[in-house]
Every structure is written in C-alpha cells, then in structure tokens.
Amino acid sequence: MKESKWLIIEHYKETIRTVKGLSTIKEIAWKTPVSSGKWTVAEVIGHLVYWDEFVVAKRLPYVMSDEPFPPAPHVEVFNEEAVQMSRSQTQEEVIQRFIQTREELIEAIQHFPPYVWDREYSFRATSLLLATYFMGLLKHDEHHFNQIKDVLYSS
Template identity: 45%
Template sequence: MNKYKKDILDHQIKSIEFVKSLHSISEDQWRTPVKEGKWTIAEIIGHFKPWDEFVMKHRLPYLFSAGELPKGPDAQKINVESAAVSRIKSKQETLDTFIITREKLYGELLQIPDELWEREFSIGTSKLNLYDYLRGLAAHDCHHFEQIKNTHPFLKQLHPPDS
C-alpha cells in the first residue's frame, strides 16, 4: 500500500477510535465549551459530518477528472448549521453519526488506487496531490481533537491521532 494512503487511512481509524472514546464523558462535559467563546465537544464532533460528506460527494469523485471541481460550500454557514444541529441531538446520535460517516469516508479512501495518491490536481490556483489535500483535513481534525483533549483533566488520557 502507498505510504501516503496508509498514513491517511491510519488517521481515519485513529479518529474513529478517539471519537468512540468520547462515549465515556459526561453530558455536562459534552455540552461545555472547550474554551470560553468556543464550541462545545458536541458542536465540534457534529461539524465533521457535513465536511466528510462534502469530501465524499464533491471532491473525491472530481479530483482526477478533466472537469472543474464543484464550488466549495459557505464554510461559515455549514459550521453554524452543524453546530446548531449538534446542540439538539443526543450525544449518542452525534457520536454514531460521526463514526458512520467517517467509516464511509475511510471505505471510499481505501478504494482509491495507490498511484493516484501522488498525482497532482488543482483546486483554484493551488496545485496539490491527494495526500496533501487529505493531510490538511487531518490537521484540522487534530486541531479539534487537541481542543477536546485539553478541555478537562480526565480527557488528557485520551489519545487523539497525531497531526
């Protein structure tokens, strides 16, 4: 397996494991902002679903085609909407939704042939390869996982994926 593909797939698995470990936190911890003025753990985990779906529906199918990539969504709007949904959904439902969606993303990434992981493509004026693109998304995951880990003393024992 291509080393870049393996790196990204390992990140996806570790992300799922990390989110599964959040089943053990209390409802109060789940609904408390990670820092003053920031999202709650519920909102952070809830905001991953629309982005994973965007990657699956509007990036992966188009990255290696001759056509243009579909325009990206309004990030602020997506984040505000997903945070609002996460405030009303149960912890279990939000966690399950993340896990199911991320497992689907993992499955789609697994199907991408090794030789495509280093092939260059363009997003706007930027040239990058699949690994670079997904590494950027993984770094975003890790940023939020570290926020969660640093929220409560007992969460420091959790092991989010490395960026």
C-alpha cells in the same frame, strides 16, 4: 504516496476510536466549550461530521474523474449549520454520524488506485496532490482533537 495513504487511514481509524470513547462522557462534558467563547465538544464533532460529509459528497466522486471539484461552501455558513445540527441531535446520533462518515472515507481511500495520490487536483485557485489535501484535513482534525483532549483532561 503509499505512506500518506496508510497514515491517513490510520489517523481516521484512531479518530473513530477516540469519538467512540466520547459516548461515555457525561452530557455536561459533551456540552462544554473547548475554551472560552469556542464551540462545545459536541459542536466540534458536528463540525467534523459536516466537513467529512462534504468530502464524501463533493470531493471523493471527483477523484477518479477529470471533472473539476465543485467549489467549497461558504465556511462560516457551513460551520453554523454544523453547529445547529450538533445541537439538535443527541450525543449518540452525532457520534454515530461521525463514525459512519469516517468509515466511508476509510473505505474510499483504501480503494483509490495508487495513481490518484500522485495526481494534482484543483481546489479553487490552487492545485494540490490528493495526499496533500488529506494531510491538511488530518492537521485540521489534530487541532480539534487536541482542543477536545484539553477540555476533557482539565475537568
């Protein structure tokens, strides 16, 4: 699982570099939907911030314990809160919040002992290896970052 840990950390570092780069885009691009009827770039980043904060608060503390993970929030409600947050904060505030939370994730992952990667954790009705859980988050990121790249490079 050492490879997964390294891959996840490198992915998070790359996303920080990418989001830092978003600080130079104009507000019109920041508020452009990633496609018709979809979230704006700002809202996508806000969505990622909210889920990262959830992982930091409701997943990471349980990795080293025998306590079960708390249930995930209601996705639609949670995502709507994220969208509202991204609309109420400046571009720089959303970007800084993203960077801070990703750095917290990197720090925590770097300090996980090797055995946690080979342990199964219960997520609702399913059990996953921690690496599998984080790889799912990585795929989720890739989906959203591809949407952002499409909108920025097509303008």
